[in-house]
Amino acid sequence: MKVPFVDLKSQYFEIKEEILQAINNVLDNTAYILGKSVFDFEKNFANYVEANYAIAVNSGTAALHMALLAYNVGIGDEVITAPNTFIATAGAISHAGAKPVFVDIEPDTFNMDSAKIENAITSNTKAIIPVHLYGQSCNMDPIMEIAKKHNLIVIEDACQAHGAEYNGQRVGSIGQAAAFSFYPGKNLGAYGEGGIVTTNSEEIAQKIKMLRDHGSSQKYFHQYIGYNYRMEGIQGAVLGVKLKRLEEWTEKRRNNAQTYNNLLSSLEVITPKEKSYNRHVYHLYVIRVKNRDKLQEYLKENGIDSGLHYPQPIHLQKAYKFLGYKENSFPLAEASTKEILSLPMYPELTKEQIKIVAKSIKEFLVNN
Ligand SMILES: Cc1ncc(COP(=O)(O)O)c(C=O)c1O
Structure with a gap:
C-alpha cells in the first residue's frame, strides 16, 4: 500500500456534490471576483478565528x-521573524520594502524563541511576525509583552495554523493582524490560490479592503496606490463549503498525530512537542531523527512519501545572502533542518496507513 504525503482527491470526492453546487452558483451569478461567496466567507472566517474582520x-x-503595508511598514524598517519559515514570510517583508531580521528557534516546537527577540530589536524595528509553524501557536504572551514594551506591531503568520489555539484563544485574533494561506494543501485549502487577513481594527480592515482592490473603495477613484490582490468568487465558494468541516478535519488530524505519537514513542525519534497551552492543528507532523536523509530514502523505496519543511533556512538562501548572515548565525534552526522529517498527515489518513509508516521507520532504525 502506498502512503501519499497528502491526498486532496479523497477529500474532494467526499464533498464533491456540495462543491459543484457552490461553484455553479458563482457561475450562474457571474460573480467571478469578490462577490457574495467571498463576502460570506469573510464573515464566517472572521467568526471562526474570533476576530472582528477578515479580508480575503x-x-x-x-x-x-x-x-x-496597512501598518505602514516600509523602507528603512526592520521586521523580526523566524529563519525556518517558508520563504514567503521574508518575501512579504521584502515586498513591503523592509528588512527581515531573524531570531533562533525553540528546538522542541521549532517556533521562534521569544526569549531571543529583545536582542534583535533596534531603533528601526517596526514589527514582529511570529510564525505558527506546522500548525502550533508561538508562545504569544511574551511576544505581545515585548511588542507592547517596544511599541511594535505583531502580525501573526498563521498560514499553517487555521484553528490553532493559544491558551484557548484562536490564532489570528491575538496580534494586531494575522495572515492565513488557503494554498490547496493547507488545513483549509482553496482550489487554487487564496489567503486572508484577520484583524480586530476596523480602520486596518478598511485600508486592506482598498489596498487589495487598487487602493479604491469606489470604482475608478483611488485613495492609495494599491494592488490586484482580490479573491476569486469560486475560491470563496469552495472555502465556504470547506470551512463548515474544518473542525471535524482538525480533530482527525489531531487523532492521527496521537496515533503516530503512540506508535513512535519507543523509537529513536523525537515526536512533535505540543505545549500544554496550545491546540496544535498538525498542518504538518514533523519528527526529528538522526540519519534523516537515509530514512527518507528508505520510506520512499517502501512507497511512503515524506517532506522537508524546510531543507534550508532563509538566512542561508541565495536570495537573502545580501543580509550578511553566515552559517551558525542561528544554530538551533540550522541543526533542525538536518533532522526534521514531515510524515504523511491529512484528515483522511487511516490508522492502517499510519501503522505502515511507523513500521517502516522501525525497520529502518533497527537496521541502521
Ligand atoms: C508559514 C507560511 N507563510 C506564508 C505562506 C504563503 O502562503 P501562500 O502560498 O498562500 O502565498 C505559507 C504557505 O505557503 C506558509 O506556510
Missing part, C-alpha cells in the same frame, strides 16, 4: 504583504 485576498503572501 489571493494568497497568504499577499495577506502578509497587505497587513505590513
Whole structure:
C-alpha cells in the first residue's frame, strides 16, 4: 500500500456534490471576483478565528504583504521573524520594502524563541511576525509583552495554523493582524490560490479592503496606490463549503498525530512537542531523527512519501545572502533542518496507513 504525503482527491470526492453546487452558483451569478461567496466567507472566517474582520485576498503572501503595508511598514524598517519559515514570510517583508531580521528557534516546537527577540530589536524595528509553524501557536504572551514594551506591531503568520489555539484563544485574533494561506494543501485549502487577513481594527480592515482592490473603495477613484490582490468568487465558494468541516478535519488530524505519537514513542525519534497551552492543528507532523536523509530514502523505496519543511533556512538562501548572515548565525534552526522529517498527515489518513509508516521507520532504525 502506498502512503501519499497528502491526498486532496479523497477529500474532494467526499464533498464533491456540495462543491459543484457552490461553484455553479458563482457561475450562474457571474460573480467571478469578490462577490457574495467571498463576502460570506469573510464573515464566517472572521467568526471562526474570533476576530472582528477578515479580508480575503489571493494568497497568504499577499495577506502578509497587505497587513505590513496597512501598518505602514516600509523602507528603512526592520521586521523580526523566524529563519525556518517558508520563504514567503521574508518575501512579504521584502515586498513591503523592509528588512527581515531573524531570531533562533525553540528546538522542541521549532517556533521562534521569544526569549531571543529583545536582542534583535533596534531603533528601526517596526514589527514582529511570529510564525505558527506546522500548525502550533508561538508562545504569544511574551511576544505581545515585548511588542507592547517596544511599541511594535505583531502580525501573526498563521498560514499553517487555521484553528490553532493559544491558551484557548484562536490564532489570528491575538496580534494586531494575522495572515492565513488557503494554498490547496493547507488545513483549509482553496482550489487554487487564496489567503486572508484577520484583524480586530476596523480602520486596518478598511485600508486592506482598498489596498487589495487598487487602493479604491469606489470604482475608478483611488485613495492609495494599491494592488490586484482580490479573491476569486469560486475560491470563496469552495472555502465556504470547506470551512463548515474544518473542525471535524482538525480533530482527525489531531487523532492521527496521537496515533503516530503512540506508535513512535519507543523509537529513536523525537515526536512533535505540543505545549500544554496550545491546540496544535498538525498542518504538518514533523519528527526529528538522526540519519534523516537515509530514512527518507528508505520510506520512499517502501512507497511512503515524506517532506522537508524546510531543507534550508532563509538566512542561508541565495536570495537573502545580501543580509550578511553566515552559517551558525542561528544554530538551533540550522541543526533542525538536518533532522526534521514531515510524515504523511491529512484528515483522511487511516490508522492502517499510519501503522505502515511507523513500521517502516522501525525497520529502518533497527537496521541502521
Ligand atoms: C508559514 C507560511 N507563510 C506564508 C505562506 C504563503 O502562503 P501562500 O502560498 O498562500 O502565498 C505559507 C504557505 O505557503 C506558509 O506556510
